[in-house]
Amino acid sequence: MVGILLRQVSKSYGGTCAVDDLDLEVEDGAFLALLGPSGCGKTTVLRLLAGLERPDGGTIALGERVVAGEGIFVEPEDRGLGMVFQSYALWPHMTVEGNVSFGLHGRGLDRSEIAARVAQALDLVGLSAKAGARPHQLSGGQRQRVALARSLAMRPRLILLDEPLANLDANLRASMAAEFRRIHAETRTTFVFVTHDQAEAMALATRVAVLNGGRLQQVGAPEDIWHRPASPAVARFVGNRRLLPVEVLGASASDPARRDVRLAEGVLSLPGPAPAGPGWLCLRPDGLALAEDGPRPPGEPLLGGTVRDGHFEGGHHLLTVDLARAGEAIAVQVRSPVPLPAGAVVRLRVVDGWLLPRDP
Numbered sequence: 001m002v003g004i005l006l007r008q009v010s011k012s013y014g015g016t017c018a019v020d021d022l023d024l025e026v027e028d029g030a031f032l033a034l035l036g037p038s039g040c041g042k043t044t045v046l047r048l049l050a051g052l053e054r055p056d057g058g059t060i061a062l063g064e065r066v067v068a069g070e071g072i073f074v075e076p077e078d079r080g081l082g083m084v085f086q087s088y089a090l091w092p093h094m095t096v097e098g099n100v101s102f103g104l105h106g107r108g109l110d111r112s113e114i115a116a117r118v119a120q121a122l123d124l125v126g127l128s129a130k131a132g133a134r135p136h137q138l139s140g141g142q143r144q145r146v147a148l149a150r151s152l153a154m155r156p157r158l159i160l161l162d163e164p165l166a167n168l169d170a171n172l173r174a175s176m177a178a179e180f181r182r183i184h185a186e187t188r189t190t191f192v193f194v195t196h197d198q199a200e201a202m203a204l205a206t207r208v209a210v211l212n213g214g215r216l217q218q219v220g221a222p223e224d225i226w227h228r229p230a231s232p233a234v235a236r237f238v239g240n241r242r243l244l245p246v247e248v249l250g251a252s253a254s255d256p257a258r259r260d261v262r263l264a265e266g267v268l269s270l271p272g273p274a275p276a277g278p279g280w281l282c283l284r285p286d287g288l289a290l291a292e293d294g295p296r297p298p299g300e301p302l303l304g305g306t307v308r309d310g311h312f313e314g315g316h317h318l319l320t321v322d323l324a325r326a327g328e329a330i331a332v333q334v335r336s337p338v339p340l341p342a343g344a345v346v347r348l349r350v351v352d353g354w355l356l357p358r359d360p
């Protein structure tokens with residue numbers, strides 16, 4: 001139940017800049033996902049928030065309180081936050097109840113208060129019936145929930161989670177994701193969780209911050225990040241888009257919110273914040289379709305290419321197609337209901353796309 005403010009926060013390890021001049025504001029009660037590829041600085045941001053690292057520069061505030069900055073550093077235990085690690089870090093010799101109550105002892109709480117908090121936290125994560133079990137008697141998902149209950153019992157204002165679902169199978173991940181959403185809604189605690197899995201970030205978070213190379217690329221609602229990537233790095237990472245260099249002609253006569261773009265001897269009208277001039281056409285697999293033989297809108301541009309490879313993804317085949325464009329080796333991905341052999345010549349319709357300026 002606390003907002004977060006980072007101003008110009010930097011952190012280097014030796015010569016490696018892990019977090020670079022980061023500005024980020026998270027509102028009270030948000031469920032924020034820190035999303036980005038491996039090594040982009042996600043865990044470092046979490047550790048800076050927790051007080052496990054000191055920033056080289058910049059200011060970090062939790063609510064009204066500056067916890068790191070010029071001459072100020074608040075120790076982790078005084079920040080009033082909970083942290084859930086990927087490894088769960090449960091005590092193997094203690095029961096579920098013992099693990100959840102562990103951090104509450106020595107805090108001046110009386111026995112009945114501790115018992116009430118443990119019961120409430122276990123109820124919240126749906127593990128009341130397992131209070132007497134030991135960690136080795138639990139499934140991975142149950143252990144994950146014990147780790148969460150242990151954090152919740154402390155009644156933190158902020159919970160930090162580092163890839164909390166990474167060790168779970170696909171079905172468990174989905175049900176734990178639903179549990180996290182419910183627990184967040186019930187407690188209204190601010191959650192910050194780290195993931196490199198875009199589907200997980202979209203499914204869980206109310207806001208998503210995309211990091212790349214230690215820098216913040218974009219922060220917004222999941223739909224924003226998905227439909228309106230602000231930079232080539234976000235476009236590539238979110239939605240697995242491939243980027244095609246194109247010439248943007250200017251606003252469309254038919255729809256001023258769209259831009260006309262020249263493509264394969266035709267003109268296409270697409271959305272995106274690209275002014276006239278060199279641009280990127282960002283294409284997701286579901287923004288392309290194999291062109292059927294037969295009648296088509298007159299003047300619709302088609303991209304010609306050759307299938308490089310393909311694999312079954314369940315429901316459809318995902319093909320990688322090398323486009324036939326003079327002087328450029330560019331591959332895009334498209335879904336197909338049937339397998340196509342490598343070397344097959346195909347033509348692709350652009351159903352949907354997003355335009356970005358070439359030099360932002």
Ligand SMILES: Nc1ncnc2c1ncn2[C@@H]1O[C@H](COP(=O)(O)OP(=O)(O)OP(=O)(O)O)[C@@H](O)[C@H]1O
Pocket residue numbers: 013014016017018036037038039040041042043044045196
């Ligand atoms: N203790 C450390 N000493 C030296 N370099 C570090 C240390 N911790 C992180 N780094 C470097 O800082 C960069 C960011 O690391 P970080 O752990 O924050 O990435 P991440 O986004 O969490 O990656 P992953 O998804 O793989 O967990 C990386 O280049 C990493 O090698």
Ligand SMILES: [Mg+2]
Pocket residue numbers: 042043044
């Ligand atoms: Mg990490």
